[in-house]
Amino acid sequence: MPLWLFIFLAVVAIIGAFGVIIQRSPVHCLLALALTLFDIGVLFIGLGAETVGFLQIIIYVGAIMVLFLFVIWLLNLQTEADGGGHLALKFFGSIAAAALAAELFVFFSKAAAPTARMGLVAKDYGSIELLARMLFSDYLVGFEVTSVLLLAAIVGAIALARRTPAELVRSGSTVKSGSGAR
């Protein structure tokens, strides 16, 4: 990946990430987050991880972001009056985050040979075939457990978000007396 392309993508990613935490309207935060996630997907592709990069764009930008959007619209959230939070909290939160960034920079510069360039890799590096081969051999147990996790998440999400019949009666919106009859 050429340096100029990386710098462009990095600037876009950081602008998008700041947009997430600075925008007042949740929908604008979400759009900034989608931009950042798309950008990270492009970075994955630039790093030679094509499959994961496209999965990132399809799953995150395509599916998870739309889920967030549905929830924001469902709850009909309005723009916050003052951006929320207290001034002291913002101040100390920013300082803590800056300290964390500095710490990570020091750690990475000592641990990860910062000037190392991309070495040559096999021609099928990052291909869907190699990824699938690893998923179904070395990581087979984790892959199968993932399906159980997804099933548990589906059941859990439905159990959390649905209303029990007792709640429906209490809120006066049962099928018999509901507003649908009007």
Next chain:
Amino acid sequence: MTTPLGYFMGLSAVLFAIGVAGVLIRRNIIVMFMSIELMLNAVNLAFVTIGRRMASMDGQVIVFFVMTVAAAEAAVGLGIIISLFRNRETVNADELNLLRW
């Protein structure tokens, strides 16, 4: 001229720190949740970068798993937010103090 891999790690560190700042500063639960997603993605970027450095696919497999867990987490988390909003009519974390002593 190709980009040194350390630059990718630096970008990952910056994105992670911005995500931490979002969780600390914002009081809107949905935006805090988005910041968590941002942190997950920053770590994913580090995984792919280190995997590329070692010319191994393991980092990408881990990223695949992280994406799956993030999808499950988003479904459950948004379900919690919906049921919370239904009961308390707010998404402001300061007003949700049932578990606070």
